[in-house]
Amino acid sequence: MTDSVIEDVKLAVDEACANVIKHAYRGDTRQKIVVKFKLRKKGFEVIIEDSGIKARPELIAGRDLEEVRPGGLGIHFIKRTFDVFQFDEKKTKGNRLRLIRYLGGGNEDRNLGQ
Amino acid sequence: MKIEILDSKGLKVMSVTGDIDMYSSPDLRKELMQLVRKKVSPLLVDFRGVSYIDSSGIATFVEGLKNMMTYGGKLRLIGIPEKIMEIFCFAKLDRVFEIYGTFDDACNN
Numbered sequence: 001m002t003d004s005v006i007e008d009v010k011l012a013v014d015e016a017c018a019n020v021i022k023h024a025y026r027g028d029t030r031q032k033i034v035v036k037f038k039l040r041k042k043g044f045e046v047i048i049e050d051s052g053i054k055a056r057p058e059l060i061a062g063r064d065l066e067e068v069r070p071g072g073l074g075i076h077f078i079k080r081t082f083d084v085f086q087f088d089e090k091k092t093k094g095n096r097l098r099l100i101r102y103l104g105g106g107n108e109d110r111n112l113g114q
Numbered sequence: 115m116k117i118e119i120l121d122s123k124g125l126k127v128m129s130v131t132g133d134i135d136m137y138s139s140p141d142l143r144k145e146l147m148q149l150v151r152k153k154v155s156p157l158l159v160d161f162r163g164v165s166y167i168d169s170s171g172i173a174t175f176v177e178g179l180k181n182m183m184t185y186g187g188k189l190r191l192i193g194i195p196e197k198i199m200e201i202f203c204f205a206k207l208d209r210v211f212e213i214y215g216t217f218d219d220a221c222n223n
Binding site: 070 | 174201206207
């Protein structure tokens with residue numbers, strides 16, 4: 001991955017962990033977040049696990065980017081970097097978020113500024 | 115993150131260095147809102163030393179701008195590093211904020 005992509009991944013994982021603290025742990029920074037990563041043939045995978053309040057994926061949406069107000073950008077920053085954003089429904093307690101960025105296929109230099 | 119409030123050519127400049135993230139954003143918000151409460155305008159924010167910004171940092175500036183707009187205040191961002199500018203563009207905030215390359219450009223507008 002290029003340095004630019006690495007910076008995007010850093011921001012996206014940071015935003016995902018911030019969401020865990022804010023929503024799953026209701027602001028309690030003492031709780032544990034487990035971040036794992038795997039480099040596979042198809043892409044780079046990050047798994048973020050917590051034992052907090054269950055997320056409701058159907059309610060997770062960023063704000064309309066045309067609307068100017070504080071908040072609601074974090075989810076956009078995650079989804080612009082990762083091709084897959086998926087909660088593992090099999091996890092009974094807490095959450096397991098799987099993020100995958102596909103490598104190759106010409107998307108390495110996708111212009112995120114457009 | 116470090117914040118300095120400077121007076122330059124009669125203008126208030128908030129110089130921010132380091133990472134703006136969910137831990138440092140509350141400090142940034144406190145400093146920014148103090149200036150907003152005083153109805154400072156224009157307020158120049160020097161981004162040249164900012165190494166990282168997340169959505170909480172962006173939200174802080176959006177909140178500051180919206181508050182300043184209530185009294186016709188101007189918030190001008192200076193010297194945003196390329197990678198951070200990319201984030202502003204992605205969020206379509208380059209159309210919302212007044213963004214300048216240099217201090218002189220911001221002063222002359």
